[in-house]
Amino acid sequence: MADKAADKAADKAAPDSARRSERARRAILDAALELIGEMGYPRLTIEAIAARAGVGKQTIYRWWPSKAAVLLDAFTAQGETPEGGEPALPDTGDLEADLKLVLRGAVDQMNAPAYDLPARALTAEGLVNPELGAHFVARVLEPGLRLLAERLRAAQEAGQIARGVDPDVVVELVCGPLTHRWLLRTHPLSHDYADAVVETALRGVLKR
Amino acid sequence: MADKAADKAADKAAPDSARRSERARRAILDAALELIGEMGYPRLTIEAIAARAGVGKQTIYRWWPSKAAVLLDAFTAQGETPEGGEPALPDTGDLEADLKLVLRGAVDQMNAPAYDLPARALTAEGLVNPELGAHFVARVLEPGLRLLAERLRAAQEAGQIARGVDPDVVVELVCGPLTHRWLLRTHPLSHDYADAVVETALRGVLKR
Numbered sequence: 001m002a003d004k005a006a007d008k009a010a011d012k013a014a015p016d017s018a019r020r021s022e023r024a025r026r027a028i029l030d031a032a033l034e035l036i037g038e039m040g041y042p043r044l045t046i047e048a049i050a051a052r053a054g055v056g057k058q059t060i061y062r063w064w065p066s067k068a069a070v071l072l073d074a075f076t077a078q079g080e081t082p083e084g085g086e087p088a089l090p091d092t093g094d095l096e097a098d099l100k101l102v103l104r105g106a107v108d109q110m111n112a113p114a115y116d117l118p119a120r121a122l123t124a125e126g127l128v129n130p131e132l133g134a135h136f137v138a139r140v141l142e143p144g145l146r147l148l149a150e151r152l153r154a155a156q157e158a159g160q161i162a163r164g165v166d167p168d169v170v171v172e173l174v175c176g177p178l179t180h181r182w183l184l185r186t187h188p189l190s191h192d193y194a195d196a197v198v199e200t201a202l203r204g205v206l207k208r
Numbered sequence: 209m210a211d212k213a214a215d216k217a218a219d220k221a222a223p224d225s226a227r228r229s230e231r232a233r234r235a236i237l238d239a240a241l242e243l244i245g246e247m248g249y250p251r252l253t254i255e256a257i258a259a260r261a262g263v264g265k266q267t268i269y270r271w272w273p274s275k276a277a278v279l280l281d282a283f284t285a286q287g288e289t290p291e292g293g294e295p296a297l298p299d300t301g302d303l304e305a306d307l308k309l310v311l312r313g314a315v316d317q318m319n320a321p322a323y324d325l326p327a328r329a330l331t332a333e334g335l336v337n338p339e340l341g342a343h344f345v346a347r348v349l350e351p352g353l354r355l356l357a358e359r360l361r362a363a364q365e366a367g368q369i370a371r372g373v374d375p376d377v378v379v380e381l382v383c384g385p386l387t388h389r390w391l392l393r394t395h396p397l398s399h400d401y402a403d404a405v406v407e408t409a410l411r412g413v414l415k416r
Contacts, residue, residue: 041336124335127328127391128249137392169408176384184345200377203412
């Protein structure tokens with residue numbers, strides 16, 4: 001009897017504790033994203049995240065080693081890279097039009113504070129912290145790059161891209177310049193620029 | 209007489225003090241570059257730079273607002289961007305060969321720790337610190353990008369590049385992918401890759 005009662009108490013305690021943990025986890029992730037919008041990454045601290053989330057600092061350190069690690073989970077939990085996989089890229093048969101649509105979307109994303117602030121901070125941190133950088137690239141960037149490569153390979157198989165061209169090089173030829181402008185702020189990042197990059201990159205790549 | 213003696217003392221003191229300042233400044237800049245090689249940027253502190261340079265922390269704070277600002281001056285004082293202007297880019301008349309030479313050189317530089325460590329740290333800092341980022345881009349990146357644009361414009365004037373092409377877009381088309389690989393470490397950064405980027409970017413740009 002005593003054992004059964006104890007089991008019952010444990011059964012009841014475990015889901016409650018799991019629910020509490022999940023609530024705390026969500027509050028921490030939400031706080032990290034809110035605070036980066038309010039104070040910027042350099043001034044963001046674990047203390048500030050804990051205060052906003054209403055948890056102790058130790059709760060955060062039990063689950064994450066650093067503010068960058070919290071932010072990476074917060075950012076990816078936003079649904080930027082859904083577990084169910086990325087939606088496929090448009091394939092209307094017109095590669096140039098499809099790529100322009102995709103890259104204009106990327107420009108809009110890079111210019112939106114809700115993407116720009118955390119993604120820029122995580123990129124910056126990843127540059128000097130290779131382990132975090134590898135996680136960021138694998139979780140945030142690579143799914144999209146893979147879809148672009150698949151779209152280009154399909155175009156090559158359909159005979160729209162010259163045989164001698166390496167689709168993986170073309171992926172970086174269109175994404176590299178946008179990333180360069182986004183991160184380094186060398187010039188304005190606009191739809192016109194996305195179009196110019198696609199047109200110039202595809203000039204010798206497409207069979208006309 | 210008394211005035212003249214005071215003037216003389218001031219004359220003597222000023223150069224000595226200027227020499228001492230210049231010695232301290234050099235020691236601080238050298239210490240910043242040494243320490244980033246030894247401990248990496250995240251662990252670098254103003255305290256560590258002061259200790260290595262044999263000066264007080266206040267001496268550093270009198271001249272620079274942050275460790276990033278010290279590092280930017282240290283990096284540019286290395287002669288990466290000489291005040292006398294950059295050397296011109298090769299112009300053998302063969303644009304593809306010339307660009308490959310330049311981009312292979314850029315790859316070697318990005319792969320060399322003496323460039324990679326400070327330039328990567330300054331890029332990372334500039335991503336989340338727009339004022340420092342603008343200084344870094346203007347002092348370190350733009351001189352080289354301008355030379356590339358001039359080389360491409362010369363090729364267009366010589367009739368080697370199709371009229372409809374914007375040379376400034378081509379600059380970013382060749383530099384963006386290299387910077388992307390260098391900073392994000394998505395794939396190895398090699399001479400072969402530099403060649404592939406130049407070849408693919410120029411396919412539709414060059415008149416054949």
